[in-house]
Structures are given as structure tokens and as C-alpha cells.
Amino acid sequence: MRIMGSALVAIAVLACGAPQEAEARDQIRVVGSSTVFPFATAVAEQFGRTTAFRTPVIESTGSGGGLKLFCGGVGLEHPDVTNASRAIKASEIESCARNGVTDIVEVRIGFDGIVIANSKSSGRVSLTKEQIFRALAKQVPIDGQLVPNPYRKWSDIDPSLPDAEIEVLGPPPTSGTRDAFVELAMEGGAEAVPMLAAKRKEDKKAFKGIAHAIREDGGYVEAGENDNLIVQKLEANPMALGIFGFSFLDQNADRIQGSLVEGVEPTFENIASGDYGVSRSLYFYVKKAHVGVVPGIVEYIAEFTSDKAAGEEGYLAEKGLIPLPDAERAEVRRQATGLVPLNRDVAASQ
Amino acid sequence: MTEGRADAVGIHDDEAARKRLRRRYAAERRFRAYGLGAIGIAMLALVVLLASVTRSGLPAFTQHELTLEIHYDAELLDPDGTRDPEVLGRADYAKPVRAALASLFPAVEGRRERRQLAGLVSKGAVFELRERVLAAPELVGTREPVRVPLSDEADQYLKGKIRTDLPESQRKVSDRQIAWIEDLRGRGLVHQVFNFRFLSSGDSREPELAGIWGAAVGSLLTLLVTLLLSFPVGVAAAVYLEEFAPRNRWTDLIEVNINNLAAVPSIVFGLLGLAVFLNFFGLPRSAPLVGGMVLALMTLPTVIIASRAAILSVPPSIREAALGVGASPLQVVVQHVLPLALPGILTGTIIGMARALGETAPLLMIGMVAFVVDVPDGPLAPATALPVQIFLWADSPEPAFREKTAAAIMVLLAFLIIMNLAAVLLRNRFERRW
Known part of the structure; x- marks a missing residue:
């Protein structure tokens, strides 16, 4: 009984000590995108091991979840930095402002290509964006009519494609990769259909509704957020295609191959040059109010945007990040380390 | 009478009877075979799991x-x-x-x-x-x-x-x-x-440097907090409900609630932790203290149910004898009932703790799914836990992390085996048969 009593006292002491700890924090807290996670963690580790600052703690919460935490307010219980695989939305800037988070520094770190890949044991596929749209959309236009997607096999869409069932493993709707894929590949493909392109002019919202809706009849399989799992499933099922970030293709090039989109192969060079059409920018956002309160934030930005990290031959490129062109990176670095806050109007128009 | 007996012998001795008997023996044998088969399948699954994990994890x-x-x-x-x-x-x-x-x-x-x-x-x-x-x-x-x-x-x-x-x-x-x-x-x-x-080291983005020790310490600290909270509270609740509480509508309601809580999905406790411990009390994110508190909420019903069962299994004669020689109700509980119920209570607690060790979902909500390089040095330092580490490595692009993932699973299994072994040893050490 006495032991129990002292245990309770110990817990009470711990609990009371906690808020004091929260008042002084000497460690950067980062939240956000699971796509940026592998890069941010590499920078954090390098930063922690080569400077006198403590290694930042990085949570993988997804872009949306990260921004929500980030916009929660100013104060040490809120994160200092959030990673995002898309630009911050106007609505998020507003919700930030409501909670007093006004000066946000945007740092663009590079690109991520979204690849459509299959197992090495079957042939390489070459697709156009329109074919991707026709294979994966919930509704497709046939003879001027929108009908539920009738295509079962790739060869139904185009006789030049393989005579195999359409089976694409991809991320669920909560994923930033899925958002980017839908926006870049599906929307791009829908625009290539004259009827939908006409629709886009008159009713943008209805067009997006059609272009963004992915079929739910088994042609598209939601395979979870774990890209490694998709890679393994592709190996087990050579007829299936998978959708994931370029770094997973890069690391598993001995087992899977990226499909050509509009005739362009997803390689480091093609994504960097912008020739490969399905790629997006990656960002992180810094809360300016925390600079000077939590030590090391400016140094962390400097490490992230340095040549040895985000440069063409930096360690992030080794991890699969497609770097910005040098001139652009220099400009980003100048603005970011100078803590130039995001211009609200520019962000709203994006 | 004699005729009747001759008839009875006839019923049990003719061809039909022998056939019936054979059928019953066969049914008996089949039944045992099904049982053996079930065990065989379970063992096979276990062996395949362990073998594949060990095979891919040993190189790490x-x-x-x-x-x-x-x-x-x-x-x-x-x-x-x-x-x-x-x-x-x-x-x-x-x-x-x-x-x-x-x-x-x-x-x-x-x-x-x-x-x-x-x-x-x-x-x-x-x-x-x-x-x-x-x-x-x-x-x-x-x-x-x-x-x-x-x-x-x-x-x-x-x-x-x-x-x-x-x-x-x-x-x-x-x-x-x-x-x-x-x-x-x-x-x-x-x-x-x-x-x-x-x-010996914490996590790293380089597979050759990544270590499990940071996550193991995180898990240990979390479990320590869980144990310190759920054991005394759980046992106290069980003792009161079993030994002192009157039987009425209120205690019935409490009992139903406890049984329900034991089946609530763990993510719900994570959400509760986020709302109460982080947002209301302002405790730090990613801290083993908060993780332990959330997991304590989750294990409490298990501990209470196991403790009540253990206390109930102590024969009433013990209580009556103690009361009979003049012991107070408190002395009866502390000096007689609890020591005798302890093996069962400990087994239940350890099984609850083993479940807590394997949880990731509630930890996600309170920020313990994180990349933490430094080995945590206290219950308030940012930390992660073993199952979270497995999840994070399994999601890393580098192929070398695959063997690390399997090796981390081996470490987690070792932890579980040690805990279950402790449960068995404690039970054997203290168990009394009636």
C-alpha cells in the first residue's frame, strides 16, 4: 500500500512538472506531410549532429493535418514548422490568422514526381494522360455522353495497350499524393477530351467533379499510405500498376519500372527539367513568431536550403528529392533565411 | 426382472449396439483430431511468422x-x-x-x-x-x-x-x-x-546508423507510467467493487461501463488523450508521460476485470475466518484477500501491459509517431515507441530498412515474451490451489 501511495505521489509530481517543461523548449518541433518526412528527417538529423542545437522532432501527420496543428496558434505548445506536399490554401492562411499566426515563411524545397510503375517482370507501359483519365475516372465520356466507366481492360481504351485487366494500386483520398495525382494526371487527361474541355470553360466546378472522381468498382485499389506496401504488391502482381512518389521508384529500380507518361520516362533529369508532367512542388512553412523563441530555426532553414542538402548533388537528392534549379534555390534561400513572410495575395491566387 | 435384464443385455450387445458404439468411438477420435489439427494450424502459422521475421531480421x-x-x-x-x-x-x-x-x-x-x-x-x-x-x-x-x-x-x-x-x-x-x-x-x-x-542508438535516416534503443526506452518509460497509473487505480477499483460496494443499480451501471470500455477501440483513447491531456492540461506532445496516461486509460478496464475475477476466486471461508478472529474489513482485504489474489491480478496486469506495448493508434494522436534521434532521457522528453518505430521503418524507401523493420519486430517480440514469461513465473511462484 505504501508503495502504491508513493507511486501516486510520483505521478502527481510528474504531472505538475509538465507545464513548466512546456514553457521552455530548446528543440524545434516539425509536423506535416509524409512525402516531405523522409527529406525533413534527413535534414534534421544532419542539423542535430553537426550543430550545437538539439535534433528537431518530426511528426508525420500529412499535409492537411500538419497545417491544422501549425495554425493552432502561437506558443510553444504549437509546432514551429510544418511540411507540405502542396502550397498552403487561402482557407488555411485565414484559419492561421484567426489564431494569431500571421507571419508565415514559405520555403519551397524541390519537386516530387508521381510515378505510375509496374513490376519489372512485365513490359513497360506507355500512357497518355487521357488514357490514365479513361482508365481511372468514375465517369467517362463516350459518344458525347457521360457514362459509368465501362473499360475493364487496358486494350478496351486503346488497342495498342496491353490486353490486361485495369488494376491500379494507389493512395487513399486522405493522401497528398492522391490530390496531386488527381490534379495533374486526371485533370490533365480530362482536358484532352474535347467535350470535357468545353465543359471546363462553362462550368469549372462540374468539370472538376468529373475529373477528380476516381472509379470505385475495383479498377482502382486504395492501397493505404504505405508506398513500400504498393511496391511489394506490384512485385507479387505483375499485371497491376501502382502510383507513388519518385523516391520509392528510385530506391527500388531493381524491381519496378516507371511507366512513360506522354512519352516521357520518370527519371531524375526529366522531372527536374519539368518534361515529366506529373510532378509537384514540396514546401515547408515556418512560424516567424517562434524565431528567436525556439533556438535554431533560422539555422534549420539554412541547412535545409543549403547546397549540400538541397543542391543538385546534395544528400536530399540521394534520398530522391528533385532539386530546384540553382538560381531559384538561391532566391528561395535568400528569402527564407531573411524570413520574408508569405504574401497573402500571392498565396490566395495559387 | 430376469427377462428385463436379458433384454437390456440384448440392447447393448447386438449388432446395432456395436455399430453405435463404433460410431461414438469414431466421433471421439475425429473430435480429438480436429483439436489437434487446430493446434497444428496455429503452431504452423506461428512458426511461419517467426521464421520469416527471423530470416529477414537476422542480417540487421x-x-x-x-x-x-x-x-x-x-x-x-x-x-x-x-x-x-x-x-x-x-x-x-x-x-x-x-x-x-x-x-x-x-x-x-x-x-x-x-x-x-x-x-x-x-x-x-x-x-x-x-x-x-x-x-x-x-x-x-x-x-x-x-x-x-x-x-x-x-x-x-x-x-x-x-x-x-x-x-x-x-x-x-x-x-x-x-x-x-x-x-x-x-x-x-x-x-x-x-x-x-x-x-544502442536512436533512430536515423541512414539505415546503417538507425537503432532501436531510443524506441525501446520510449516504450519502457511509457509502460512504466502506464503501470504506475493503471495498477494501483485498477486494483483499488476492483477491491472496492468486489469487497465493499453495495449491489445496486449504480454499481451495475459502473460494471456495464467497465466492460464496455474494455472493448472500445484504442484510437478513441488517443483522441481523448489529445483533447484532455494535450489541449486542456497543456502537457507536451510526443511525451511518454502522456502516452503512458493514454495507455493507462486503455488498460484500466482490463486490469479491473482481471483483478475482480482474481479477488472473487479467493474462497469466502478465508474472509469469514479472518473476520471471525477479529480482523477488521481493511485487514481482511490487505492481509488476506489481496495476497491470495495477487497472482491473478499480476497476470491480468501484465497481459494488459503487453497489449499496451503493441499499440500505435492512440500514440498517433498525441504525437508519438515521430522521428526522434535523441534517446529520451525522461518521461517528458520527446519519444517514440517500438511499434511506432516498426511502422516508420516499414514506410521508408531504402531497401536496407526492410531488415531493420524485421529486426525491430524481433525486439518487440522479445519484449512480449519476457513480459509473458514474467506473468507465468509470478503466477507459479505465488499461486495457491484450493
Whole structure:
């Protein structure tokens, strides 16, 4: 009984000590995108091991979840930095402002290509964006009519494609990769259909509704957020295609191959040059109010945007990040380390 | 009577009876066979699981290292000769490593090739040299052979995990690098050693440096908090409900609620923790203290139910005898009922703790699914837990993390086996049969 009593006292002491700890924090807290996670963690580790600052703690919460935490307010219980695989939305800037988070520094770190890949044991596929749209959309236009997607096999869409069932493993709707894929590949493909392109002019919202809706009849399989799992499933099922970030293709090039989109192969060079059409920018956002309160934030930005990290031959490129062109990176670095806050109007128009 | 008996014998002795008997024996044998089969399937599944995890995880416990003749060039590391830790901390330790590699292969020239050569050695070599020099500044200006870890790609090649029959562009190790590795191996500079880093360091983005110790300490701290909270509270609740509480509608309601809580999905407790401990009480994110509190909420119903069952199984005669010789109700509970119920209570608690050890979902909500390099030094330091570490490694693109994932599963299983063994031992030690 006495032991129990002292245990309770110990817990009470711990609990009371906690808020004091929260008042002084000497460690950067980062939240956000699971796509940026592998890069941010590499920078954090390098930063922690080569400077006198403590290694930042990085949570993988997804872009949306990260921004929500980030916009929660100013104060040490809120994160200092959030990673995002898309630009911050106007609505998020507003919700930030409501909670007093006004000066946000945007740092663009590079690109991520979204690849459509299959197992090495079957042939390489070459697709156009329109074919991707026709294979994966919930509704497709046939003879001027929108009908539920009738295509079962790739060869139904185009006789030049393989005579195999359409089976694409991809991320669920909560994923930033899925958002980017839908926006870049599906929307791009829908625009290539004259009827939908006409629709886009008159009713943008209805067009997006059609272009963004992915079929739910088994042609598209939601395979979870774990890209490694998709890679393994592709190996087990050579007829299936998978959708994931370029770094997973890069690391598993001995087992899977990226499909050509509009005739362009997803390689480091093609994504960097912008020739490969399905790629997006990656960002992180810094809360300016925390600079000077939590030590090391400016140094962390400097490490992230340095040549040895985000440069063409930096360690992030080794991890699969497609770097910005040098001139652009220099400009980003100048603005970011100078803590130039995001211009609200520019962000709203994006 | 005699006729009746003759009839009875007839019923049990004729052909139909023997047939019935045979059928019943056969049914008996079949029933046993089904049971055996069920056990067999369960064992087979277990063996397959353990074998596949062990097979893919064992390589992670070894690591290839390269012996390099490092020259701690004073000119490079400490040009002013101050031996100031700050100067030494900022110095570039990649240069001595590159110089040592270059002296092994003097013929290598050109930026690209030098980069490839440097790619054989882990980035950790630089960190480790820095720590060595900071710990012993007198090393500056001297030479010594140092064993540094090879990079994950070189290590994977040496472990035979890289297919060399593929074209060079499709693998992470180039033909030149393979030639260098084979050359180094021929010179006896490459050693396969037990991977102490894996058992002693925190997480890392470099597979060859990543360790499980940070996550293990995080799990230990979390479980300690869980135990300190759920055990006393759970036992106290069980004792009151079983020994003192009147039987009425309220206690029935409480009982129903406890049984319901035991079946609530764990993520709900995580959400509760987020709302109450983080948002309301303002406790820090990612802290084992909060993780332990959330998991304590989750294990409490299990502990209460197990404790009540254990207390109930103590024969009433014990209580009556103690009361009969003048013990107070408190003395009855503390001196007689609890000691006798303890084995059952402990078993229930340990099983609850083992479940808590394997949880990730509630930890997600309170920020323990995170990349934490530093090994946590207290219940308020940011930490992660073993199952979370498995999840994070399984999601990493580098193929070398696959064996780390399996090895982390082995460590988690070892933890579970130790806890369950403790439960069995405690039960055998204290158990009383009636």
C-alpha cells in the first residue's frame, strides 16, 4: 500500500512538472506531410549532429493535418514548422490568422514526381494522360455522353495497350499524393477530351467533379499510405500498376519500372527539367513568431536550403528529392533565411 | 426382472449396439483430431511468422565495417591549435575520411568518382569521428586506424542483397563500387561485426546508423507510467467493487461501463488523450508521460476485470475466518484477500501491459509517431515507441530498412515474451490451489 501511495505521489509530481517543461523548449518541433518526412528527417538529423542545437522532432501527420496543428496558434505548445506536399490554401492562411499566426515563411524545397510503375517482370507501359483519365475516372465520356466507366481492360481504351485487366494500386483520398495525382494526371487527361474541355470553360466546378472522381468498382485499389506496401504488391502482381512518389521508384529500380507518361520516362533529369508532367512542388512553412523563441530555426532553414542538402548533388537528392534549379534555390534561400513572410495575395491566387 | 435384464443385455450387445458404439468411438477420435489439427494450424502459422521475421531480421544484427587509417590533421580540424570544443565541433570531419579513402585508392580522380568512393562509407563515419575527437581532443594531430560503418548500399551488397546481374543503372551500387569493395575485402579491411549501433542508438535516416534503443526506452518509460497509473487505480477499483460496494443499480451501471470500455477501440483513447491531456492540461506532445496516461486509460478496464475475477476466486471461508478472529474489513482485504489474489491480478496486469506495448493508434494522436534521434532521457522528453518505430521503418524507401523493420519486430517480440514469461513465473511462484 505504501508503495502504491508513493507511486501516486510520483505521478502527481510528474504531472505538475509538465507545464513548466512546456514553457521552455530548446528543440524545434516539425509536423506535416509524409512525402516531405523522409527529406525533413534527413535534414534534421544532419542539423542535430553537426550543430550545437538539439535534433528537431518530426511528426508525420500529412499535409492537411500538419497545417491544422501549425495554425493552432502561437506558443510553444504549437509546432514551429510544418511540411507540405502542396502550397498552403487561402482557407488555411485565414484559419492561421484567426489564431494569431500571421507571419508565415514559405520555403519551397524541390519537386516530387508521381510515378505510375509496374513490376519489372512485365513490359513497360506507355500512357497518355487521357488514357490514365479513361482508365481511372468514375465517369467517362463516350459518344458525347457521360457514362459509368465501362473499360475493364487496358486494350478496351486503346488497342495498342496491353490486353490486361485495369488494376491500379494507389493512395487513399486522405493522401497528398492522391490530390496531386488527381490534379495533374486526371485533370490533365480530362482536358484532352474535347467535350470535357468545353465543359471546363462553362462550368469549372462540374468539370472538376468529373475529373477528380476516381472509379470505385475495383479498377482502382486504395492501397493505404504505405508506398513500400504498393511496391511489394506490384512485385507479387505483375499485371497491376501502382502510383507513388519518385523516391520509392528510385530506391527500388531493381524491381519496378516507371511507366512513360506522354512519352516521357520518370527519371531524375526529366522531372527536374519539368518534361515529366506529373510532378509537384514540396514546401515547408515556418512560424516567424517562434524565431528567436525556439533556438535554431533560422539555422534549420539554412541547412535545409543549403547546397549540400538541397543542391543538385546534395544528400536530399540521394534520398530522391528533385532539386530546384540553382538560381531559384538561391532566391528561395535568400528569402527564407531573411524570413520574408508569405504574401497573402500571392498565396490566395495559387 | 430376469427377462428385463436379458433384454437390456440384448440392447447393448447386438449388432446395432456395436455399430453405435463404433460410431461414438469414431466421433471421439475425429473430435480429438480436429483439436489437434487446430493446434497444428496455429503452431504452423506461428512458426511461419517467426521464421520469416527471423530470416529477414537476422542480417540487421550484423554490419560491415571498414578499417580506415585516419589522420586527424591539425591543420584541418583545429588550425589555431586552441583545442576549443566549439572549434572542434564545427570542423569538417568528412575531409579526413575522404583523405583516408583516397590514400587507399590513389588512382581515383575526378569529382564524380571521388563522390562514388566516398559513397562506400556511411555518413555516420563523420559523426563518429567528431564524437571521438570531442571526447579526446588530444587525438588531433595523430593517426589511428578507425573502424567506420560502410554505407547501407555497400553493406547490402556484401550481404548479398543486391542483384549484380542487373544493368548498372538499375541498382544502387555501381560496377566501380563493387570492384572497390572486393578490393578492400581482398586487403582484409572489411569486417562483419555485431551491430551494436542497432541496439544502442536512436533512430536515423541512414539505415546503417538507425537503432532501436531510443524506441525501446520510449516504450519502457511509457509502460512504466502506464503501470504506475493503471495498477494501483485498477486494483483499488476492483477491491472496492468486489469487497465493499453495495449491489445496486449504480454499481451495475459502473460494471456495464467497465466492460464496455474494455472493448472500445484504442484510437478513441488517443483522441481523448489529445483533447484532455494535450489541449486542456497543456502537457507536451510526443511525451511518454502522456502516452503512458493514454495507455493507462486503455488498460484500466482490463486490469479491473482481471483483478475482480482474481479477488472473487479467493474462497469466502478465508474472509469469514479472518473476520471471525477479529480482523477488521481493511485487514481482511490487505492481509488476506489481496495476497491470495495477487497472482491473478499480476497476470491480468501484465497481459494488459503487453497489449499496451503493441499499440500505435492512440500514440498517433498525441504525437508519438515521430522521428526522434535523441534517446529520451525522461518521461517528458520527446519519444517514440517500438511499434511506432516498426511502422516508420516499414514506410521508408531504402531497401536496407526492410531488415531493420524485421529486426525491430524481433525486439518487440522479445519484449512480449519476457513480459509473458514474467506473468507465468509470478503466477507459479505465488499461486495457491484450493
